[in-house]
Amino acid sequence: MDGYNIIGDWDELKELKKKDLGQARDKLIEMMAEYQAYSGHRVIIVFDAYYVRGIENKLKQYKVEIIYTKEKETADECIERLVKRLKNVQTQVYVATSDYAEQRIIFGQGALRKSARELSLELAELEREISHNVSQHLKTMPKSKIPLSDDVLEKFEKWRRGE
Structure with missing residues (x-):
């Protein structure tokens, strides 16, 4: 994915970019982490690197790479290199x-595109599906025989999740 291309296209991220490009980048990463999960x-x-000076850098946040x-390489050039490396009979990119x-260019290399x-x-x-699944889960959750306040239930849930 061309990160700055997406930031420049999505209204929410475009507005955030006007105030702080770093925040827009972080928001995109968070959104894509949910998508990945x-x-x-x-x-x-x-x-x-035009926007972030320095040598090529790879990070892994959440499970998003x-x-x-x-510095003198465009995102397009990097994406083209990645498509060549990743695309094969078993992997659709x-x-x-x-x-x-x-x-x-990426069509020519056998990859597909999403605008x-x-x-x-x-x-x-996906957000609608997640909301629907959460509400379905909440409906099917067994009710406690002991009446507990919402804040106590929330603490128990955090403990259950190991938070």
């Missing part, structure tokens, strides 16, 4: 970008 798909976000390109030229809008719609649908 729910879908199980491998997610790699590539950011141009974040790559900052080398999707690239999220609304850059038309990049879409044509920023398509990815946004997919995330919204």
Whole structure:
């Protein structure tokens, strides 16, 4: 995924970018971490070094891989290199970008594309599914025989999750 391309396309992130690019980046990473956790798909976000000076850097936050390109390398070049390395008979690669030229190049390499809008719609649908599943789970949860306040129940739930 071309991180800055997505940030520049999604209204929520575009507004955040005007105030603080770092916050917009972090929000995108958080959103994609939720997507990764729910879908199980491998997610790699590539950011141009143009905005973040320094050598190529790879980070892993949550289970999302974040790559900052080398200083004179674009996100598109890095994505193309990744597609060549990752695409094979058993692995279908999707690239999220609304850059038309990049879409044509990755099609030529056998990858598929998701536009920023398509990815946004997919995330919204996942959020609806998660909300529905949570509400279904809450309905089926056994009720306690001992009346407990919400804050006590919340503490018990945190303990159960190991938080």
